Amino acid sequence: MQDKEPFLETLRAIVGAPNVLTEGDLSAWELDWRKREHGKALAVVRPASTSEVARVVQACAAAGVSLVPQGGNTGMVVGSTPDASGTQVVLSLTRMNRIRTMDAANLTVTVEAGCVLQNLQEACEKEGFLFPLSLAAEGSCTIGGNLATNAGGTQVVRYGNTRELCLGLEVVTAAGEVWNGLSGLRKDNTGYDLRHLFIGSEGTLGVITAATLKMYPLPKSMLTAFASVPSLEAAVELLGLAQQQLHAGLTGFEVMGQFALSLVRKHFPQQNVPFEGDDAFCVVLEVSDHASEAHARGLLENLLEEALQDGCVLDAVVAENISQARALWHIRESIPLAQAQEGLNIKHDISVAVSNIPDFVRETDAQIAQAFPGARMVNYGHLGDGNLHYNVQAPEGSDAEAFLRDQEKPINAIVYAQVERFQGSISAEHGIGTLKREKLAQHKSPVALGLMRAIKLALDPNNTMNPSALFLP
Template sequence: MTATSAASAAPTASPETFLQACRAAISAGYVLTEDADTVGYLTDQRGRYTGKALAVLKPGSTEEVAAIVKLCHQHLVPIVPQGGNTGLVLGSVPDTKGNAVLLSLTRLNRIRTVDPVNNTMTVEAGCILQNIQQAAAAEQRLFPLSLAAEGSCTIGGNLSTNAGGTGVLRYGNTRELCLGVEVVTAQGDVMSSLRGLRKDNTGYDLRDLFIGAEGTLGIITAAVIKLFPQPKAQVTALAALRTPDHALRLLSLAQARCGATLTGFELMSDFCLQLVAKHFPPHRAPFDKPHAQYVLLELSDSESEAHAADIFEAVIGEALEQELIDDAVIATSIAQSKSLWQLREHISMAQAHEGKNIKHDISVPISRIGEFIRVTDVLVQETSPGCRMVTFGHLGDGNLHYNVSPPEGVKDTDFIAQQEKINRTVHDSVDKFGGSISAEHGLGALKREEILRYKSPVELQLMRTIKQALDPHSLMNPGKVI
């Protein structure tokens, strides 16, 4: 039986028999079937899509997850794992067939252990990212993963999508922040590698199979994550400049002068900050006049705030002398630093308030970002004349949120009708520049077909081979990724 055909095979018992077995496994109160109880789980984060499910199941332990998965394997019921449901590519909601269960991991929310000497923390998949950050801080440690949804996203979802965020430049994606995982396989077995080792060269790295797999190979239920010493100071600056090419030159200068203390380097176009000022009036760029581009820089220093400020002042001074930037401000307090970061963090919300938009989470080689923006902006304007580009992102790791807003006066519905054409223009350009059409959000269902245009046949076949080997009945998050 092939992976593609097995998901449609007839179950071995009636849905009610299956649900009764689920109630026995995790108690009836955690088996949700009423529409009023399930709709929040079945609707995607952007509110554009609502799927259907036999039930929403909320196990409270790894053992209960394993029991549910064994029942699903026995009855051939597909499973859609979900963390905080903050994804943007329809990866954590079921389709409209109604034959799957949604497995919410939010009750698996314990921090099992903190080992400050080993600089590790063992956490369950349903732990909210912000809670993990706070638990690390309580031990004078840092967990550096940081993204806009950190108040509601979960570490299991972060691992399943290999989330990026603002600290990738220094600390890497979530994959680099994980030392081991506990996984429930498609057959309901538990694989645990929660040893917290930085060196373990004993065969295939099974951990990396499940990180970034979006729940299509198994369900991550816990992980050992890396901690770092808390920096003595974090200093933020905002630089105004003319072009993304100037930003790239500023990046090279900052990396040369700051080394590993440079932990944030975010590019934002002027239109991004125009939207923020329009929809969140208190938040404005602290300059007398607008500039074409802005870069938000952050230093995390192990010595002192004064030391970090001295480094920043030297970098900013040199950048001004070289005419890489036109102006800059350095935050002199925590409040000012937060205010600068809020300019960046409010962009997505400002876009949503402005209306419908077509989002692209892409990456290209860092050295080619300036050229990519110049070339692709022209192509998008040819495809949709008058559209407004909302370009921002993590310049230090090559990840752009290359978003397109409709022209003034164009109805949202008319603009969204152009989505396929605009996506093709952007994604084809990304491919020509040697990039990726998904930098940190994953593929989910939204880009599952799109990736077929850009992955090589060999890559796709290897992915299908892995999927078939680990999930031969295609029960794990069907219709996602591959």
């Protein structure tokens, strides 16, 4: 673009001059969450309504300018920041943050894309409802970003991913048209499910501007247990037992390797991490109950008793109150921070069938240990969904920066080859963004990639919607 000014004037006419940012420190929009890439935006544009979004998209289409939609900018895979060219517009949705309507009888809430997840959780809770999506970034991530990346988190075992919580979308297409699909219907078989196509498409097909989401009645009681188990096999056995006895009452099931827990003990000594010792893994287990706390406690104690007798649990504690429950969950949530304190490390967000988790970990651990003696495996994640954060820390005392620089590629190769062998996913909940698009091209089936490319070409023929994400050029 020779002279940007007329284009910027057009944008200013749509959203107002104060909402077209081109000067000063724009790193809040240009730098990704993990501080891996610092891009350069042509402008950061902050529309306040769906019609403004549509007009911005039309203006960009007319000028041949690419758009990068952005919510809370908390993604893990550099998918919502501009590239370094200075030619892309960042479309920030954070001013569109209203809860439009809540329909108690339909158990739905309609909310704009820029609404922060925690605000939505709190608004629902105030009315006696649960919006179950829950993840580490909930204080700053937005619903639009959660939908665009199909965010996961800790309640998936019961409530599914963001995808499963969405009944309808409002979307601005690549042509700048508004599709109003905010129906709130639980059944609608009138053609292709466009909703699920936009969910998880990472802004490459259009801009999600609002959504109608499911709410649930608040549980009467929630209890948390922390148990040590002798092996991952035992953890899978415990999961099966819990599902059999608790059904939908099982709302959380996380696993943590002993080395991951030892890092929490080391870097956060004020935390009281139970079961220090040789036990291979620990589990955090959450029960939600619609009857009473006494009923929940009875179910949980029965479960743990049976598991102790079966030998799939070695020891267990049940939180006596909410602050104890929070403390137990806090151990699990502190693992990424403890890892960061320990030093740079190589991260993976993989999934396989739950039944394959033990074999996957045993084999992959062995391959890495053989190829990189001393490498320390930090294993934890959402076992109930088959989703592990399988991370590798440099050998003790070694140069973590050099380890990351030199060994990330070969270690990735081992891990992703194993994922492929077990028909797993190289990105269970974080998405592809720009960071993993090369790996997607390597590991996704060519037939699936061909279908994806055909859809992209059909819905975004000029390739202006987040063009750097998902696909290699």
